[in-house]
Amino acid sequence: MTSCRALSWGSLLLALSLLACKASSANDMAPQVPHPSEQDVAKAFNVGYQPGLKSTQECLGRLMFNVEAPIKWALSASTTAV
Numbered sequence: 001m002t003s004c005r006a007l008s009w010g011s012l013l014l015a016l017s018l019l020a021c022k023a024s025s026a027n028d029m030a031p032q033v034p035h036p037s038e039q040d041v042a043k044a045f046n047v048g049y050q051p052g053l054k055s056t057q058e059c060l061g062r063l064m065f066n067v068e069a070p071i072k073w074a075l076s077a078s079t080t081a082v
Helices: 002-020 038-045
Strands: 056-060 063-067
Antiparallel strands (some): 056 063
């Protein structure tokens, strides 16, 4: 009898959770963002950029950038040199 009750409660919870899942209307009033043109994308990528002869490339996470002078990163005392 208890397994039957557990099964019926489980079925009820499953049915209620499926009924609660419906499309959200939260972004219905969000402004539409226009897609950039090919010229805008080319301008943003700055295809003609040439780094200086003495520049080196560094990275900070996924951000990569060029530096013109030697750079020293501040490391914590617990960091070991490789």
